[in-house]
Amino acid sequence: MSAKLNVEGVLLFEQPFARVPYENYRKVFRTSQKNVERELGVVQNTCTDLASRATIGTLQRDDALQSIEGMIGRVESLKRKLSDLHETAGKPTQDVMRERLHHLATIETLHSANGPEYNRWADTRLDRWLVDWCLRTGKDKTARRIAKDKGIETLVDIDLFMDIGRIEQALSDKSCTEALTWCNENKVALRKIKSTLEFDLRLQEYIELIRARKTLEAIAYSKKHLISWQETHLAQIRTASALLAFPPDTTCGPYKRLYDPSRWKNLIHSFRTAVYTLNTLPAEPLLHLALYAGLASLKLPVCYDASTMNVDCPVCDGEPRSGSQGLGMGGLAQEVPFSHHTNSTIICHISGKIMDEDNMPMAFPSGHVYSREALEDMAAKNGGIVTCPRSGTACNFSMLRKVFIS
Incomplete structure (x- = not known):
């Protein structure tokens, strides 16, 4: 019998699968756009200046040639940058997107969940999920091995999780530099989701300066990096400013919490949450x-x-x-609710088989119930004697009572 394939249900899990390479390509596009705006902006300003000087008659031939040569040099440099960016990041990302979309398109051509084509597709999906689980639990070598052996390198996000691991390791080593660089690269996207990760990182760097009793450097750092957040984080900035008067071994609650080393673990969690949100990755594997x-x-x-x-x-x-x-x-x-069964299914504790009219439940005098097949097999091996595995009660098979399911 053919089982109809629920394509919409299958694709519910696949949004991150297509979103990650899309986000990577968006970064490539933004980098290209910045290069174009910067270089062509200079060219445009130079052209405007030349036109203005030509109008009032102050433009010299040698100056014009020099300016034009400079513009040509900038455009050629821009062309090389864009070409290199396309070859190193743009084209590989396009290939990944093409492979993943082709993989997803395959499922739309299938009509049954029982055919060999769907089984092959489902096996590949399981391999992808296994790699995802390995990457999230720190088993990087296993993830790479599975991806290589199964030929699914373009279908898994090894590079993304390698970056996540690198930045999290830096945070574990009490360094915010890598994470702040990532925040700068994703500043617009973080602002859209109203993430406070950058402020939390800046605040932690300020705290570490005070912990090292580098007071003047801490004050300068606060003026440069914290004051700009005063519209949304004024209360935290005030508390952080008062931290200057409290040593690292203080017992005063609000300031003791700021010195607490567990803040680094919170930063790692906040960073991973931000990465997952930007790439629409679920919090769990x-x-x-x-x-x-x-x-x-x-x-x-x-x-x-x-x-x-x-x-x-x-x-x-x-x-x-x-x-x-x-x-x-x-x-x-433990994380899921109990199943709701309109009609209960009774399973034999001994054999694990369903008890129904063909395999009736039989009750010991103690009240424990097991399937007829299991008890008959036990009686045949023990001279007609059956023993309850839970209470230890032993009796003749003829003493068992039939139980009728209603």
Whole structure:
């Protein structure tokens, strides 16, 4: 039976997939635009000056030739800059966009989720999600290996996450330089989303100057970089100014918090949030988001009862994984709501099979219920005796009672 493919549902996860190279190309375009405006602005001013001097008769032939040669030199220099920018950044980004759009276009030509073409596309998508997860959790070498082995380098954002990792490492080393450079490159976009990241970075650099007791440098830094934010951050600037009177070991609440080293971790979190927002990347790995959908359909209260946990249920899997930072599927399942079932499905604790009219539930005298198939198999192996795995109660199979589902 053919399963109709929900293209809109599939593409819900794919907005960041196309947005990241688009943002990269937009940066290339802005850089090109700045170069054009700067160089052609000078050429235009020179032309205006020459025309003005020619009108009043003060233009000399040698001066005109020299000015024209200078304009030609600027235009040739601009041409080289734009050509180099296109070859090093523009063309590779165009190729990435073309590959990704072609990958997305493939799904629109498919009509069934059961065919081999869709399976190949879904396998590639899973590989992309695995690379995304590796990049977000610091497993860069694994991410590169998967991307290379699967031939999907143009379909994953390794370069973006390498930049994120480089800047976050600098912040971990208590340096704001790299992050401030990134803020300057994305100043317009950060202003649109009303991000305060740049102010937070400037404030931290000011705090570090005071921590080092470089008072005069801190005052000069405040005048140069903090005062311009007074319309929106006046209260914070005033508190920061008063910090000059408090040493790093102060116990006064507001100023002790400013000296708190945990501010660097907050800066790393704020930076990553800003990067994700600009590139429309979700805060969590795409692999997790996809798993949430499945876990939400399976999660039941019995998954958190030790006596009813099923070894085959992903939600019941809450054991830590070696080398991982958290729990298994059960850890992810904690983030999703319980599943709503109009009709309950009863699963045998022993066999993991569904109990229904063909595999009726049977109850021990203690009240614990298991499937008929599992208990018959147990009785056949133990001379007609069955034992409840939860209570340890043993009895003859004939003492079990049928349970009717209503």
